[in-house]
Amino acid sequence: QAHRQYSLDSFEIGRKLGKGKFGKVYCARDKATGYVCALKVMEKKELIHFKVEKQFRREIEIQSNLRHPNILRLYGHFHDSSRVFLILEYAGQGEMFKVLRKKGRFNDILASQYICQIASALSYLHKKHIIHRDLKPENLLIGLDGEVKLSDFGWSVHTPSSRRTTMCGTLDYLPPEMVEAKDHDYKVDLWALGVLTYEFLVGNPPFEEPAHKATYKRISKVDLKIPPFVSVEAADLIRRLLQHQPERRYPLDQIPDHPWIVKNRPLWPSSSGGQRRSS
Ligand SMILES: COc1ccc(/C=N/Nc2[nH]nc(C)c2C(=O)Nc2cccc(NC(C)=O)c2)cc1
Numbered sequence: 001q002a003h004r005q006y007s008l009d010s011f012e013i014g015r016k017l018g019k020g021k022f023g024k025v026y027c028a029r030d031k032a033t034g035y036v037c038a039l040k041v042m043e044k045k046e047l048i049h050f051k052v053e054k055q056f057r058r059e060i061e062i063q064s065n066l067r068h069p070n071i072l073r074l075y076g077h078f079h080d081s082s083r084v085f086l087i088l089e090y091a092g093q094g095e096m097f098k099v100l101r102k103k104g105r106f107n108d109i110l111a112s113q114y115i116c117q118i119a120s121a122l123s124y125l126h127k128k129h130i131i132h133r134d135l136k137p138e139n140l141l142i143g144l145d146g147e148v149k150l151s152d153f154g155w156s157v158h159t160p161s162s163r164r165t166t167m168c169g170t171l172d173y174l175p176p177e178m179v180e181a182k183d184h185d186y187k188v189d190l191w192a193l194g195v196l197t198y199e200f201l202v203g204n205p206p207f208e209e210p211a212h213k214a215t216y217k218r219i220s221k222v223d224l225k226i227p228p229f230v231s232v233e234a235a236d237l238i239r240r241l242l243q244h245q246p247e248r249r250y251p252l253d254q255i256p257d258h259p260w261i262v263k264n265r266p267l268w269p270s271s272s273g274g275q276r277r278s279s
Pocket of ligand 1: 017018019020025038040088089090091092093094095098141
């Protein structure tokens, strides 16, 4: 099954779900299994024009090997003379970005469940030496039961741990800051998780400014203003993630036990299993 050869003829094409960055997305049904999926169609000439073939191949290589309830599955891919097709998991409630814009902002219960699920997905990726590097509402989808699905691995990378092993002869001579610098890479996702937590609760990202330069200045100074309506517990987690020094950022594995998450956890995990705790 995993190595089935797919073609456009393998699918009944349903409604167009929307336009992604580089292509269109359709709901589709696999004729052989009756399984509903999402078919992402991209023009080869567009991928060449935007010089994203390498990033695109990396997205396929990375996402195909991932198995986690909060990471969108990539089941396979195929191409014809002019187009490339990704066979992706269908997430019933669509883009987080659109839901957030429509709702304005999320309450503590919804935001904390989303953040806990995203932390679980990031922890899974980091254990596989993968950094997402592009965490934002546009790259999140929501499943039928309201569970979050990390998608769009175009920018994620395998940390250079493999390069480290090939350098292993010389690793012994690397100074601490060089070796630690590798770990800094993971911690870019922790910062992004802090920005995302803020944006879910406030409705806009924390350092947003009309001019890029001004945004850059506010980020580098961590010029963070948390509005009074944000709960004390949420503000605490946001501050612990938005730390200038990467090594001071709150570890992912401690997030399920943070007061903001614990306080807002549903008494019984939802049918989708949510963030079931190991008893
Ligand atoms: C217009 O209202 C919608 C409501 C739900 C959807 C569901 N999309 N679900 C998906 N599952 N797997 C993938 C990949 C997608 C997907 O890319 N959806 C998508 C793509 C571009 C735009 C939108 N638009 C919205 C509103 O979600 C959705 C799509 C559209």
